[in-house]
């Protein structure tokens with residue numbers, strides 16, 4: 001499974017819209033209906049699985065890492081700065097509690113830098129020798145910029 005998180009939907013806003021569904025036309029109802037009926041997986045449903053979350057030192061990535069750990073997954077989180085990654089790891093351990101059986105690995109990754117991506121892949125192989133061991137990859141790392149700008153690497 002590969003997930004991107006380009007947008008956070010405001011759930012309470014969507015619920016409000018659903019309450020007013022009589023006022024909506026059918027296509028709009030269908031669109032809102034796609035997002036609202038979310039049933040969350042139960043704790044333990046990711047036992048034994050490994051989830052990679054790029055950009056998990058803060059924000060949506062960190063929240064996702066906590067949730068996957070609560071569901072039982074081992075998580076591999078990344079940050080551009082090792083100390084931020086370690087702080088996120090401590091946060092996850094605290095949030096999940098002592099019953100957690102999974103592993104949390106923290107690797108450095110800067111998606112703006114080709115060298116960092118190559119070095120990340122080498123480190124990832126030490127944590128996950130077989131790519132088939134990876135069950136979910138959430139490629140979340142990044143930022144919102146108000147203007148178009150290329151990285152030094154040219155992308």
Ligand SMILES: NC(=O)c1ccc[n+]([C@@H]2O[C@H](COP(=O)([O-])OP(=O)(O)OC[C@H]3O[C@@H](n4cnc5c(N)ncnc54)[C@H](OP(=O)(O)O)[C@@H]3O)[C@@H](O)[C@H]2O)c1
Nearest residue numbers: 006055056057058059060079080110111112141142143144
């Ligand atoms: N929140 C929203 O409403 C919203 C809306 C549209 C799009 N998005 C996108 O969703 C993603 C997460 O949003 P967020 O609000 O959770 O952002 P955030 O709180 O700023 O978190 C961004 C994460 O990405 C990492 N990151 C930043 N630049 C990176 C890079 N060059 N290489 C690798 N990792 C990098 C950061 O880690 P370090 O700084 O520790 O490296 C951090 O963990 C972003 O891609 C954002 O553009 C969010």
